[in-house]
Amino acid sequence: MISVRVPATAANLGPAYDAAGLALSLHMRVSLDRAPEPVIEVRGEGAERIPQDEHHPSYRAAKFVAEIAGEPDAHFHLIQENSIPPERGLGGSAAALVGGAVAANDLLGRHLAAPDLLNLVCELDGHPDNAAPALLGGLVTGTLTPGGVRCVRLYPEGLLAVVAVPDFAVSTTAARRALPRSVPHRDAVFNVGRAGLLVGALATGEYGLLREAMQDRLHQTYRAHLIPGLWDVIEAALENGAYGACLSGSGPTVLALAPDGSCAPAMQAAFEAHGVRARALELEINASGARVEPPGEVSTPRLQPVP
Numbered sequence: 001m002i003s004v005r006v007p008a009t010a011a012n013l014g015p016a017y018d019a020a021g022l023a024l025s026l027h028m029r030v031s032l033d034r035a036p037e038p039v040i041e042v043r044g045e046g047a048e049r050i051p052q053d054e055h056h057p058s059y060r061a062a063k064f065v066a067e068i069a070g071e072p073d074a075h076f077h078l079i080q081e082n083s084i085p086p087e088r089g090l091g092g093s094a095a096a097l098v099g100g101a102v103a104a105n106d107l108l109g110r111h112l113a114a115p116d117l118l119n120l121v122c123e124l125d126g127h128p129d130n131a132a133p134a135l136l137g138g139l140v141t142g143t144l145t146p147g148g149v150r151c152v153r154l155y156p157e158g159l160l161a162v163v164a165v166p167d168f169a170v171s172t173t174a175a176r177r178a179l180p181r182s183v184p185h186r187d188a189v190f191n192v193g194r195a196g197l198l199v200g201a202l203a204t205g206e207y208g209l210l211r212e213a214m215q216d217r218l219h220q221t222y223r224a225h226l227i228p229g230l231w232d233v234i235e236a237a238l239e240n241g242a243y244g245a246c247l248s249g250s251g252p253t254v255l256a257l258a259p260d261g262s263c264a265p266a267m268q269a270a271f272e273a274h275g276v277r278a279r280a281l282e283l284e285i286n287a288s289g290a291r292v293e294p295p296g297e298v299s300t301p302r303l304q305p306v307p
């Protein structure tokens with residue numbers, strides 16, 4: 001059986017909608033073996049919200065890889081041990097796709113080279129801002145082009161990701177449906193400037209710029225009605241030491257980039273003031289991305305809330 005450990009990701013980082021994402025120290029493990037018929041087992045965080053059949057994203061990705069490897073009739077035994085809360089804006093579905101694709105590629109003889117794997121998982125997810133950092137680790141900024149994914153990976157140092165994870169789900173599909181078909185030109189200009197500043201600040205360590213650089217006009221405003229307290233939680237993070245804060249992916253989780261975890265209780269309290277129970281987690285930036293685990297090096301991924 002091949003086991004792959006895959007990190008959660010926070011996409012968008014405010015203005016970089018569908019363009020940038022950060023890998024986080026919160027993981028799932030996807031284990032895969034050949035089997036005479038499909039067997040899917042899901043354990044851990046949010047298992048009841050995850051398909052336990054061939055619709056499981058890891059299974060679907062594994063089948064895509066099997067087709068490319070010339071084995072369209074292959075079946076698998078899949079075990080997922082999960083610590084990434086599903087439908088919370090922490091890239092759970094992308095991580096599952098990445099885990100299934102990487103495990104199947106290893107199991108079936110590595111027919112896909114690294115760039116092909118990257119293209120496959122980003123295409124399956126529909127946008128590269130979760131799948132690319134889940135596969136590669138660090139901060140990845142990039143885009144889908146007719147020639148495949150083009151991206152750059154950075155590793156910002158001295159930065160913690162504090163996330164406040166509400167106890168309700170928002171599906172990415174529903175949150176994408178909430179977006180308008182067109183936006184005012186001035187809002188597009190607003191975001192282009194901030195997205196550039198964001199990547200520059202994260203590349204150079206000028207984190208004092210993040211407060212401005214993590215502002216957005218392309219998606220958060222249109223999604224705010226789905227997340228009670230969004231603006232107050234962002235404000236609470238900024239008032240309690242965070243460099244910058246925003247919606248994580250399509251939400252409902254709120255992400256703060258900070259020097260330490262001191263903004264966590266205030267973020268949690270701000271959600272509570274709106275009747276939302278939330279767990280606050282202090283996460284590090286994951287540098288390795290998806291990693292095939294050597295046999296014997298199997299640790300159970302655990303979700304550890306801030307006490």
Ligand SMILES: Nc1ncnc2c1ncn2[C@@H]1O[C@H](COP(=O)(O)OP(=O)(O)O)[C@@H](O)[C@H]1O
Binds near residue numbers: 170
């Ligand atoms: N951690 C996870 N593990 C496995 N499947 C997941 C996970 N998170 C989400 N999914 C699956 O992907 C579907 C789409 O999830 P999505 O709304 O994109 O959530 P997320 O923001 O967590 O990626 C879910 O309905 C679920 O079937």
Ligand SMILES: N[C@@H](CCOP(=O)(O)O)C(=O)O
Binds near residue numbers: 012019129248
């Ligand atoms: N750019 C996407 C990111 C979705 O991230 P997820 O973690 O919510 O799946 C979007 O904003 O729709």
